[in-house]
Amino acid sequence: xxxxxxxxxxxxxSIPIQYGHLLQGLIYRQMxxxxxxxxxxxxxxxxxxxxxxxxxxxxxxxxxxAYDREAGRLVLTPPIxxxxxxxxxxxxxxxxxxxxxxxxxxxxxxxxxxxxxxTAAPKVMQGVVRLQMLSPVVxxxxxxxxxxxxxxxxxxxxxxxxxxLVASNLARKFFLVYGRPAPLEGFDIRPxxxxxxxLKVTYYKETxxxxxxxxxxxxxxxxxxxxALDAGLGVKNSxxxxxxxxxxxxxxx
Numbered sequence: 001x002x003x004x005x006x007x008x009x010x011x012x013x014s015i016p017i018q019y020g021h022l023l024q025g026l027i028y029r030q031m032x033x034x035x036x037x038x039x040x041x042x043x044x045x046x047x048x049x050x051x052x053x054x055x056x057x058x059x060x061x062x063x064x065x066a067y068d069r070e071a072g073r074l075v076l077t078p079p080i081x082x083x084x085x086x087x088x089x090x091x092x093x094x095x096x097x098x099x100x101x102x103x104x105x106x107x108x109x110x111x112x113x114x115x116x117x118x119t120a121a122p123k124v125m126q127g128v129v130r131l132q133m134l135s136p137v138v139x140x141x142x143x144x145x146x147x148x149x150x151x152x153x154x155x156x157x158x159x160x161x162x163x164x165l166v167a168s169n170l171a172r173k174f175f176l177v178y179g180r181p182a183p184l185e186g187f188d189i190r191p192x193x194x195x196x197x198x199l200k201v202t203y204y205k206e207t208x209x210x211x212x213x214x215x216x217x218x219x220x221x222x223x224x225x226x227x228a229l230d231a232g233l234g235v236k237n238s239x240x241x242x243x244x245x246x247x248x249x250x251x252x253x
Contacts, residue, residue, distance in 0.1 A: 001230060002120045002245070003092040005099055007080040007112035014073050015060075015110055018203040020240040022108050023057060027084065030098030030105070036091070040238070045176045052176060055086035056232030056243040058134035080112065083134055085243055087177045087230035092119065122246050124226040128219045130192055130247040136200045136211025137234040138241045139165045154210035156199075157191045166234060173231045174224055187220035189233075204239050211241055 016022070031037035044051035061083075062076040086092050099105070099114050106112075139155045139162050155162040167187050174182035194214030202209050211234070218225050232242030 001086060001089055001092050002122065003084045003096055004118045004120070005082050005084070005114060006116040006118075007078065007082070007105075008115040009078045009080070009110070009112055013062075013076045013078065013080065013107075013110045013112065014068065014071065015076065015108055017067075017072065017074055019060070019074070019107070020202065021205050023060070023082070023240055024238065026105060026107055027055075027057060027095065030102060031094050032098045032101065033094050036094055040091070044238075047172050047176055050172060052173060052231075053238035054088050054173065054176065054231050055084060055091050056135070056237035057085070057240050058083040058243045059240070061134075079115065083243060083245070085230055085232065087173075087227060122229065124222045124229060124246075127186070127222060127225070128217065129225050129229070130215055130217050131229065131233070131244040132215050132247050133198075133213045133233075133242075133244050135240050135243040136202065136209075136213055137166075137216070137244075138209055138211040138236050139169075139234045140210075141165070157189075157194055157212050157214075157216065163189055169235060170224060170228055170233075174227045177227055177231070178223065182224055183221035184224070185221075187218075187224060189216055189218050191215075192217045204236070209236065209239075209241070215247060216244075 028037055028041055040053050044053045060076060060080055062080045064077040066075045068075050084095060096117055099117060104111060104113055141153050142150050143153050144150055166189050167184055171182035171184055192215040194212060198212050198214040200211050200213060218228060233244055234242040
């Protein structure tokens with residue numbers, strides 16, 4: 001499911017280039033139910049040794065996005081919109097209520113007026129879809145260097161390991177949503193429209209994170225592909241990574 005919030009502002013909005021943690025904080029603040037807010041923030045849905053929040057969100061989309069080189073900030077021209085996705089309807093219901101009740105929200109020093117909200121539930125009906133990333137898809141492994149220290153290796157969508165890690169992550173989300181093993185047979189993800197400019201090096205607070213925008217073609221069980229659409233691709237979804245949407249007009253013929 002998708003919740004899209006449209007914001008207005010009296011003038012252009014200036015925000016930090018690395019604003020993901022600000023958006024995440026804004027989202028948590030709109031959860032009126034303290035039990036839900038604390039559960040998602042502090043715990044999440046546990047499976048094996050991992051925890052999943054089962055929601056993700058897009059980058060901010062605006063009429064125009066410009067880079068103020070002198071100030072080192074982004075300048076957004078309203079209207080501005082944000083999409084939040086989750087396979088758990090209650091999460092989006094809580095957020096919708098919270099944004100409506102608040103009316104005026106803060107993103108850092110910027111003030112945004114909640115103008116409109118739209119909900120949608122796009123349904124995956126076939127075994128192949130094309131998805132447009134609305135925030136970068138992140139896939140990584142923690143590896144050991146020759147001197148015994150660990151480091152994070154971020155995979156490109158052109159590496160075979162990328163497919164394996166996306167599939168295993170998606171299988172865990174599927175189990176949490178449906179309560180049964182994921183139908184992974186035949187699953188595949190391939191870059192459809194991805195180039196070097198789609199590599200995005202971002203920061204979440206002090207951590208460097210590398211991810212990829214672009215379009216991807218996914219094949220597999222429709223229910224599995226539905227989880228990718230609703231819960232996000234890759235990891236770090238609740239930090240604002242892996243949010244995607246169906247590419248309209250895509251045909252398998």
